[in-house]
Amino acid sequence: MRGADTVAELVRRQWGDHRIGLRDEHHTLTHHQVAAGAAARAALLVDLMPPLPGGEPHLGILLDNTPEYPLWLSAAALAGAAVAGINPTRRGAELARDIRHTACRILVTQRAHLPLLDGLPLPGVRILVTDTDAYRDLLAPYGTARPGDARLGPVRPDSRFLLSFTSGSTGAPKAALCSQGRLAAAGASLVSHFGVGRDDVHYVCMPMFHGNAVIADWAPALAAGAGVALRARFSASRFLPDVRRFGATYFTYVGRAVQYLLATPPAPDDRTHSLRLGFGTEAGAVDAARFRERFGVPLIEGYGSSEGGASIQRTPDTPTGAIGRAAAGDDLAVVDAETGRECEAARFSPTGRLLNASEAVGELVNRGRSPFEGYWRNPEAEAARLRSGHPQAEGSGGRWYWTGDLFYRDADGYLYFAGRTDDRLRVDSENLAAAMIEHILARWDRAAGVAVYAIPDPVAGDQVMAAIALREGAVFEPAEFATFLAAQQDLGTKMPPRFVRVMPELPLTATNKIHRVALRRASFLCEDPVWWRPTPTSPYERLTGPTTEALRAQYTQQAREPHAP
Numbered sequence: 001m002r003g004a005d006t007v008a009e010l011v012r013r014q015w016g017d018h019r020i021g022l023r024d025e026h027h028t029l030t031h032h033q034v035a036a037g038a039a040a041r042a043a044l045l046v047d048l049m050p051p052l053p054g055g056e057p058h059l060g061i062l063l064d065n066t067p068e069y070p071l072w073l074s075a076a077a078l079a080g081a082a083v084a085g086i087n088p089t090r091r092g093a094e095l096a097r098d099i100r101h102t103a104c105r106i107l108v109t110q111r112a113h114l115p116l117l118d119g120l121p122l123p124g125v126r127i128l129v130t131d132t133d134a135y136r137d138l139l140a141p142y143g144t145a146r147p148g149d150a151r152l153g154p155v156r157p158d159s160r161f162l163l164s165f166t167s168g169s170t171g172a173p174k175a176a177l178c179s180q181g182r183l184a185a186a187g188a189s190l191v192s193h194f195g196v197g198r199d200d201v202h203y204v205c206m207p208m209f210h211g212n213a214v215i216a217d218w219a220p221a222l223a224a225g226a227g228v229a230l231r232a233r234f235s236a237s238r239f240l241p242d243v244r245r246f247g248a249t250y251f252t253y254v255g256r257a258v259q260y261l262l263a264t265p266p267a268p269d270d271r272t273h274s275l276r277l278g279f280g281t282e283a284g285a286v287d288a289a290r291f292r293e294r295f296g297v298p299l300i301e302g303y304g305s306s307e308g309g310a311s312i313q314r315t316p317d318t319p320t321g322a323i324g325r326a327a328a329g330d331d332l333a334v335v336d337a338e339t340g341r342e343c344e345a346a347r348f349s350p351t352g353r354l355l356n357a358s359e360a361v362g363e364l365v366n367r368g369r370s371p372f373e374g375y376w377r378n379p380e381a382e383a384a385r386l387r388s389g390h391p392q393a394e395g396s397g398g399r400w401y402w403t404g405d406l407f408y409r410d411a412d413g414y415l416y417f418a419g420r421t422d423d424r425l426r427v428d429s430e431n432l433a434a435a436m437i438e439h440i441l442a443r444w445d446r447a448a449g450v451a452v453y454a455i456p457d458p459v460a461g462d463q464v465m466a467a468i469a470l471r472e473g474a475v476f477e478p479a480e481f482a483t484f485l486a487a488q489q490d491l492g493t494k495m496p497p498r499f500v501r502v503m504p505e506l507p508l509t510a511t512n513k514i515h516r517v518a519l520r521r522a523s524f525l526c527e528d529p530v531w532w533r534p535t536p537t538s539p540y541e542r543l544t545g546p547t548t549e550a551l552r553a554q555y556t557q558q559a560r561e562p563h564a565p
Helices: 006-014 031-048 068-079 091-102 111-117 133-142 179-194 210-223 237-245 255-262 285-295 379-385 434-441 478-487 515-522 545-560
Strands: 018-021 029-030 060-061 082-085 105-109 126-129 158-164 175-179 201-204 227-230 248-252 277-281 299-301 332-335 362-366 401-409 416-420 424-427 430-433 448-455 463-470 499-503 530-532
Touching: 006 031, 006 068, 006 179, 018 031, 029 031, 029 379, 031 133, 031 255, 060 068, 060 111, 060 448, 068 158, 068 210, 091 105, 105 111, 105 201, 105 210, 111 285, 111 362, 126 133, 158 179, 175 179, 175 210, 179 210, 179 277, 179 448, 201 210, 201 237, 210 227, 210 248, 210 478, 227 237, 227 430, 237 255, 248 255, 255 277, 285 299, 332 401, 379 401, 416 434, 424 448, 424 463, 430 434, 448 515
Parallel strands: 018 227, 060 082, 060 105, 082 158, 105 126, 201 227, 201 248, 248 277, 277 299, 463 499
Antiparallel strands: 018 029, 158 175, 332 362, 362 401, 401 416, 424 430, 448 463, 499 530
């Protein structure tokens, strides 16, 4: 199938295709019905918000993964509007800020989310509630519309289409821009890379307000003419029943969702399904191997973001643990953020341990062309993403795209993810990456989930703290955990956690990523049991009330007295 320049063209291609195109628990629509429903909503959209100066008008979508979500995405593409995905876990002033910041003139929602909007100052925003008679009556007169009948203006590859909020785990979310052309190209690229065909069914269980589901799951299905199956919200217990019911062949994930799936009770028919692959991020080599062994499905780790500033592609010869190499045309480098110089190539021991982490781990940058299209009304964030290679190079031209992610590169050019720049720890003057420690701790057979993060050292730098969610029925035995740590040959001397918080489950953001900000904020002052080592080599002991208060005093004193340089 030839490529398309816009998402609108991909939507129009569904007209006349009477194969099943969109399903959930309660609805089944053909591709033709999807195109017809999109055309009706596009016509309604044109009547409800006539164009204003300043480019594409915006509508917000505050929905679970119901059929209305892809229908409104498709409608916006046809009409030449842009969609802001609104996060339903946001509350109060933060939720209102997201809607107002993205200049939404219409907000499409459902009755279950109406309480979130009570009392919010949203002047000039018209709210459409999809599961009501009033909505159905409003839409009814447009039932004979055809794709292309109604547009707010010209629809081009550079037409603004998505405003995708970043996770916001480290501050106020930023709305990354994505044009119709970039999304269509991303879908076509994944179709080519994974051999997606018309008979595939893409299971969309990640939230559609986030780029993972729209860019990596919905877009390639649209580009290939494949079917889409929806789960309103991710459910580990419903995953395999849904896959079997819909005949799903492809899905996207984030690492924590994989851990939830692995935590479900094993069953004899775990491999009885139609899935052929999963595509996502941050599953880790240990969980990916466990998933393939149990379910018979390979997890293909990719790298990308809502911003689209850099991408890494996996090749058949990609080593275990690596993400892949730079995509064609990209000039990716791992650099020291302070100097702009390339980091050393990674060196490994015979057992695979990274020997020169301090010299090899740096920030991934794209020094070549970048499809990054900016943030909506946030020039400061754009400037932080696009800047010259190092302070001495200011004014020399040639801005780089800084990903904000830590990587290291081996001698053959393969890239390995090492965490977020915000997740870097500095222990005894040595730089460590939280993700690398997590991947090692994930091998412990009692752990269902692991998060590693920095807490301040009372003297200088950081100490390593880990939050561990145990598998069902497991108990934290400090001596056994210490024995496990000692047996890990690639666990450097600065890496073992000084503090261990044992939790029933890890806190998550709305996109199923670990909420590290909440963990760092709580530190060891929490209701969960915490174990600690008074010295880096002593046995773990339970952190009790008097000890906790003594440590609290140390940290309070540290906050009052800045360290000497």
